[in-house]
Amino acid sequence: MEFTDVLGQSLAQWSPNAKYVAAADKNRVLVREPDSLKLVQAYICIDKVERIEWSPDSQFLLTQVARQGLLQIWSLRDSEWTCRIYEGLAGIAHARWGPAADLVLVAVDFQLYLSIWPLQEGASAVQIRFPKFSRRGFAFSRDRCWLAVLRRKDCKDRLGIYNSQESFSRLTDAALAGDASDLAWAPDDNTILVWERPASTPWCRMYSLAGECLAQVGDALPRSVAPSPSTQLLASLGLDGQLQLVSAVSRHILTSLAHNLAEATVQCEDGEVFLWEEYVELTDGVPVGKHRYKKIQDPGSFLEEKPVPEALDAEGIPRQGITVAAWSPDERFLATKHESFPSCRKWQALAVLMCQVWCGFGILGGWCYIPC
Template sequence: MDFTEIYRQSAGHVAFSPGAHFILTAVADRLVVRRADTFHVSRSWQVPCSPTPSAAAIASTTSSRSVRPGPNADSLTQTAISHIAWSPDSEYVFAACAKLGHVYVFRMRDEDWTAHIEAGAEGLIRAEWAPDGRHVLCFSEWGLRLTIWSLVTRIATYIQYPLHPDRGHAFRQDGRYFVLAERHKSKDTISVYDATNSFSLARHFPLPTSSMSSLALSPSGNHIAVWEGPLEFRLLILSLAGDVLGTFKPDLDPGFGIRNVVWHPSGMFLAVSGWDNKIHILEQLTWSSVATLELGTRIPANVTIWREPSNWLEATEGRGFLSYEKLEGPHPLNANRVDNSKAYPKCGTTQLEFNKAGTLLMARFENVPTAVHLFAFPGPGEAFSPRLRSVLLHSSAVAHAQWNPLRQGRLAISCGGQAIYLWSEEWIGEGGAEEEMAECVGIPAKKFDALDVRWAPDGKGLLLIDRETFCCAFEVGPEP
């Protein structure tokens, strides 16, 4: 792998453009766009850091949300930008300053063109792009409303009482419909809006839930998975018309709710997990469980085990790469003790993700923080028998793991140290057949902690994020 120089960033705000040609970063109060091939600065904008009149008025009476000049001015400037994002067509970028109530939109082709969105007294907690790249969604504080701003017509559309700002909403893949969880008169509801018709209301129906946690829209856009809060393990499958198609509850109540729900890329299956270290696989016909994957105390003998070599960074001086150690099973799995008497016990899945082809399911369990589990998932025409295929064991807790967005058998892992870890099933063995391979790759820097790792949209490079800096790593050699 080839590594770039190290560049500054603030609060982890670094993002590849959708075409992977540019990299957007926030550095204090400035947005910087670099070319991904040369890393030369292509565009740069300074974001004003003055609060809106509404935010200033609220700050004068609310000490918990103070936005005042004086001793805190420098620290406020350093943390002013709370969100950055590319539009899906890479034409625009925005920088949101949630504490100050601003969203600034800039255009790549015209450095002088800007748009300014100012939140009112309801405040601003989150901003994101609509799939068309011409609407910005702004969620207010306290769940008061969602405001959808059009860059074309300069008209705002208001939706009252969204349930959550960071979850509970989704666009269909074609961008036609926007599904939003709302709460009206103490009742959970779902609304479906036509994004191509000024976000007009197409459907609105109540939910049979007491405290909805979130929702997940199927890849086909025909089904909505909705689940309860942390106190009840209950999942509902609904159509876009509001019909309840299925309900799932385990035979034995685990005592806590659902942590992760992820659709299979085909939409034929649904993986559901909670705090009990079990992953339930539901199928589309009856929405019942057809398989249960469970974390055990030992790794079985028919599973490939990869272990990070001890002290390999010191031996290689942080340069080059080294293969994992391949172990023979069965092998004990050292799990942390769990105190179920506490709220949100440290167990269950913290991450659940299918690869692009749906042939592998990656899972990370909180009480085994150093391990990454890979489950083989049958493809079309194969006997349905999901099983544990590989386990990757590390010296430190895994900070982040992500599948390659294009190559189906490529996984990147970071553990917060001066290295990244790569797993692949595309390695060509001596017999010419594809085999799996796991490698530790040192980052050639004097001091760098890879707290986060993100693939480029084209799958050819990686963003490595430290606390205040970042660098990129690009694979060299012929593609498989």
């Protein structure tokens, strides 16, 4: 393998078209070509850059300067073009691009409002009051005609739907039962999927554009829900270690999967479940050489489920069951992490994440271990 020179930069991010890579160095943002690391553009911000994000078309770069409470947007084509977004005393909690490079969504501190800034000369921002979350809880439909937002007003959750083609005029403001966690658009762009935080009520509901509850989907008690890239499938991550795959089109449960290594080894044939152990060569107790991996011959007897200490995450939900899920872009694989498997051996100081890969509709593809 060949390596380039080390560059003292951070927050590196690839452009969506993979032609550029941007990284921050204090108050500078440098854009380079990935093959030769040739410098393409250099932008000077007014203070230290805390976050960067490419526009969907890879032509603009959003930089968040947290200390000053403002955003600076730069153009890759025109180095003289600049844009600044300042929310005043409200501050900026999080900023992100819209579905295209002509919109920037800014959530201010304490979820007071969500600003939608068109990047057009003379255009003014539109404010949506009381969004429930600053980093999630709002999504555009695939045709970009509608914006759905979870709102929290008078200690109650509400679903707001706005017409993006008419200056984000409000179409629907419907009350929601329960404590909503996030939302996603169904493939037809006429239905919104809203799921709750762990509660005793059904975990997912489907709403029409008019705010009418069409159906309740699933029967599990999930920790969270992970929609597939096309939103045709929903993965329910259970507190009990069960994973349900639900069709958002037919509104039926397709299969229920158990995150259990012993069951996986029984269900699969020899050679279909793999377990790798990481080790480092030691000399006089000092690590030397690179990390290496060896295959465990009997994975079923190697790992035992260990209860984790009672702990809560940032949202106050117990750290138990399946906490993380990630879909592959083609929706053929689903990787999950179980909190009851914190490491491989008690004496290991290095925590190991357990990743179970599901293939297709419930066919187990394999097991792997990824070091933190």
